[in-house]
Amino acid sequence: MRKQTSTNWLNEERLKATCGMAYTLNLIGDRWKGSILWALMEDERLRFSQLRDLLTGISExxxxxQLDELEEDQLINRIVHPEVPPRVExxxxxxxxxxxxxxxKMSDWGEMHREKIENN
Known part of the structure; x- marks a missing residue:
């Protein structure tokens, strides 16, 4: 956690408040968030273990x-089924x-850029 009075933190907050792109990238910019969102777009509803299995290399x-942060940012819903043991989707x-x-579009651009860089 960064100190909230640091110049770096204040600059980041100012940028997020005035630039939509910076705000968006802050929401999805962590290493795994884009992949989590993508997986949920593909399969609609997934359990924790299914997400873990799809995202090779991510720790529990x-x-x-990442799921907590995406839920806090209102990008995903966490559904708890009242069962024993509890089932969460x-x-x-x-x-x-x-x-x-x-x-x-970001994925398409990334694929195009990677191909161009690899071919040069």
Whole structure:
């Protein structure tokens, strides 16, 4: 956690408040958030273990942290089924679904850029 009086933190907050792109990148810019959102766009509703299995290399701790942040930012819903043992599923919210075309464009651009760089 960064000190909230540091110049770096204040500059980041100012930038997020005045630039939509910076705000968006702050929401999805962590290493795994885009992949989590993408997986939920593909499968609609997934359990924690299914997400963990789809995202090769992610630790359970990191997945839980990223899911908590996405839920806090209202991009995903956490659905707890009252069963024993409890069953928890995740799905995109309306706001999360609204990111689909943007994420698809970002993915397409990334693929194009990677190919160009690898071919040079």
């Amino acid at each position: 701790r990191m997945l839980a942290k 995740y799905e995109l919210t309306e706001l999360g679904h609204s990111m689909k075309s943007m994420l698809e």
